[in-house]
Amino acid sequence: MTATRLAERLAQLLPVLFGVSVIVFLMITLTPGDPVEIMLADQRATEEQAAALRRDLGLDRPLAERFLVFLGNALRGDFGVSFFHRRPVWDVIAERLPATVELTLVALIVAILVAIPLGVIAAVKRDRWIDRALSAASLFGVSLPGFWFGILLILLFAVEFRLLPVGGRIGFAFEVPRETGFLLIDTLLAGDARAFANAVAHLILPAVTLGLPTAALLARVVRSAMAEVLASDYVLFAEAKGLSRRRVLLRHALKNALIPAVTVTAIETGSLLGGNMIVETVFGWPGLGRLVVESIFARNYPLVQAAVLLYAVTYVLLNFAADLLYTVLNPKVRL
């Protein structure tokens, strides 16, 4: 990719990031209802206390000034103090972040491991039962409410068959020193194989709940890309050369069919972040999504605002990365 093209893309990225921060800023300001009133709804606060809170939140200053302060602080990673936790908002978020990232990554691996073989098989066996089953499954995948799917899995694997644990990231019996915050890594660093196995067992159901609907979508992308590639001249040529079916499929066809899959995967990772709030709530997973939902009920607005901004910026950057990857991987658009 040329430098000018990269610069062009960056120039498109910046206004979106700016716009996103404006909207997050306005969320608390322009929505009907006074945040201070909602925050103090449960307590018998005096007028002075309400005014003090309004001053603390900076709500008494002009809109433009408040936005500049908000933007400047956000750029420095300063999102104020979470009065619920009595600690900086960013510290609270950073503490919960590894749990969410770990869950998202494992869900992504589940999605990829399921989707790529299924998509390839469906493309090779076009219009056979497996192809039809895949289209039916992807229709189900988009029609299934995530929270309900999670509950069904709990009913089946935890309540009925008692195969897997539910709730939290690891059993209470285990104590793992926190190094990275990623339990799969921390348990290995501690050399505790049983704790590792327990952490994996806790991860399975949430990761499947989050990953399978994505897999359904991704498999469809792989299928259509693979079907297109299989019909192309160079695959025909490779077959005519007498290369084995396996070699043609894996070396020649799949490599190109994966280009759109990579893009969709990057975009879907962003959507997984949204799905996290649901899945973490269903499984009592102590990650960022759960923290946001708890903070809403604790009326902890600065934290909600910071988390929404973090989610959105990550989402925008992932889309940007998807765009770049597509350009880098696909020689046809590399102009």
Added chain:
Amino acid sequence: MSAAASEDRPISPLRLGLVRFAANRTALGSALVILGFILVALAAPLIAPHHPAEADLFRRLQPPAWADGGEWSFPLGCDGLGRDILSRLIWGARVSLLVAAMVIAIAAAIGTMAGLAAGYLRGWTDTLISRLVDTLLGFPYLVFAIGLMAMMGPGLHNIVLALVYKEWVFTCRVVRGETLAAREQDYVEAARAIGCRPLRVMLREILPNVLSPVLVVATFRMAYVIIMEASLSFLGLGVQPPTPSWGSMVADGRDFLVDAWWVSTVPGLAILALVLSINLASQGLRDAFDPRLHAS
């Protein structure tokens, strides 16, 4: 179709699409299921066997009629407060369908107007609208809606508002694209040449030609909006109790998974059935109204 074709004037694309849609059995069947849900929602006060908020602690977690301890007067069993699940399901259909219909209607109207303006007027109008669209697309949908609900507080009106704020973008993108294409067509140029004002060209010439894509987008987005409303209600950010909604019914059942599987399962099935039908029907609509698929 032959009866229509024998008339002198050409068949309208809308009519042709509807004929094609009706010939698609899956799509037609799904449309009937959706119609069933709508009728149930409308007739809720007449057909619900019990009051949806009527609690009877003696019937707490009473199983469905076919299971041991069930009764046919409470066919789908009772929840943790002893409320009849079937009645709550019937009333819950109102919330799901009402929110979805309102969100889609308002979002389609705003999105169509914005898309027409951006695509036809171009210039700074287009820049402004497109920037806003790009920015809103920068939020994961659920995160955006949750953020807004957090600030506004729960409630029916706020859900509609929170979802509309982002939902119009999807219609807008489609309409803008269609308008850009229509702008170059002869009939639009002809209208411009005889001195029609922009507003007239947009509303009288272009609008009728973008209505079928708007219809298709509206139906498949409706499926998504129903899941969004259910998700917000599940998190406790939706319609507040005692009004029953499917999402909050699933959430209510989470505490009783070990003793009473039906409390969470049944409302989820209702969501799945409705959303699946809408998705199937919208696939049928897309096939019926997309002329590119029928060119061959």
